[in-house]
Amino acid sequence: MLLEGEGIDEIMIELYKALDAEGAVNTGTRGDMKEKLGVFFRITNPRARISRSQDRGKPFSALGELLWYLAGLNTLDFIKAYIPDYADDAENGVLAGAYGPRIHAMRGSINQLENVTALLRKNQPSKRAVIQLYDAADNDVYHKEIPCTTALQFLIREGRLHMSVTMRSNDAYKGLPHDVFCFTMLQEMMASRLGVELGNYLHYAASMHVYDESMEAMKRYIHEGHQKTIEMPPMPGGDPFPLTGRLMDAEAELRSGITIEAVKVFDDPYWADIVRLLQVFWATKKEDAPGFEDLDALKGEFHHEVYRTFLERRRKIRLIRNAGKKTSGEDCDVADKNR
Ligand SMILES: O=c1ccn([C@H]2C[C@H](O)[C@@H](COP(=O)(O)O)O2)c(=O)[nH]1
Numbered sequence: 001m002l003l004e005g006e007g008i009d010e011i012m013i014e015l016y017k018a019l020d021a022e023g024a025v026n027t028g029t030r031g032d033m034k035e036k037l038g039v040f041f042r043i044t045n046p047r048a049r050i051s052r053s054q055d056r057g058k059p060f061s062a063l064g065e066l067l068w069y070l071a072g073l074n075t076l077d078f079i080k081a082y083i084p085d086y087a088d089d090a091e092n093g094v095l096a097g098a099y100g101p102r103i104h105a106m107r108g109s110i111n112q113l114e115n116v117t118a119l120l121r122k123n124q125p126s127k128r129a130v131i132q133l134y135d136a137a138d139n140d141v142y143h144k145e146i147p148c149t150t151a152l153q154f155l156i157r158e159g160r161l162h163m164s165v166t167m168r169s170n171d172a173y174k175g176l177p178h179d180v181f182c183f184t185m186l187q188e189m190m191a192s193r194l195g196v197e198l199g200n201y202l203h204y205a206a207s208m209h210v211y212d213e214s215m216e217a218m219k220r221y222i223h224e225g226h227q228k229t230i231e232m233p234p235m236p237g238g239d240p241f242p243l244t245g246r247l248m249d250a251e252a253e254l255r256s257g258i259t260i261e262a263v264k265v266f267d268d269p270y271w272a273d274i275v276r277l278l279q280v281f282w283a284t285k286k287e288d289a290p291g292f293e294d295l296d297a298l299k300g301e302f303h304h305e306v307y308r309t310f311l312e313r314r315r316k317i318r319l320i321r322n323a324g325k326k327t328s329g330e331d332c333d334v335a336d337k338n339r
Helices: 008-022 059-070 084-089 099-105 112-122 176-194 212-224 241-255 269-283 292-301 305-322
Strands: 002-005 024-028 031-043 130-132 149-157 160-171 197-211
Touching (some): 002 008, 008 176, 024 197, 059 099, 059 176, 059 241, 059 305, 099 130, 112 176, 149 197, 269 305
Parallel strands (some): 002 031, 160 197
Antiparallel strands (some): 031 197, 130 149
């Protein structure tokens, strides 16, 4: 199956319709599913990476996952705040298949991110800029969780950086929005680092599937009528990878309840807004979380107004939760990735 669209929603809507109508029934190790083998899609504007839909817009949990990758972590401790489902697959507090350590230190030492950067700096037309996530050892001994993504490849053509992602297995409902967010962010970070324009995002999954437990929600999305993707602003030029340390420090402060000012962390409005998203997440994470009362002011501080709807949505969810009521989409940004 081949799909092409400007942003993630154009892909999800067609993919979900096809899975619903034509997906073959398969009993997976994680439950019954409808599945299509060999799904390929191309996103022509990789910045259109966040769904506006109530259920599929995942900027907070996906951002947490991106930081986890960038920092090279495999610890449940960090990621469970953003994606609690990881707890089911952790072994002794770590995720065997975590991408971060493999990106930065495959087999304990190979820094694939730096290697592909050096390769593309030296030889722009290269077809070798591959970050391997799946390792031959992954099926050698049993692990609860191994990488679903086999490889990430970067290709520069006519001054634009394209990214190709291959997955052995992809949960179309819970996994896909996170995967597209994280990988297109890595693509844009890489484009900034290399000083080239952003190209297309290509994605291939051998098994694209939806579990029975997500079927109703997937159908709601199909009928929701809000499948308009939010385009993030362009990333500023320069190499953003060294900013990881500052982002992680800010995240740690927010997590421990310390109030911070995003402008003091980053002068640049793009990255300051990313810190503000983390502020919104932590200010709405728990009842009585510090910062909740400041959300109005924070809303005004967002440089890019695309993020304001997400702040409002999280605030609403928090208020409803505090009032003890439940709504669909309540956990729209916390418990939503299956591993
Ligand atoms: O980045 C990821 C990681 C995992 N999964 C999903 C795919 C599968 O539904 C499940 C892993 O189960 P196995 O394929 O390992 O059985 O997690 C994704 O969609 N994306």
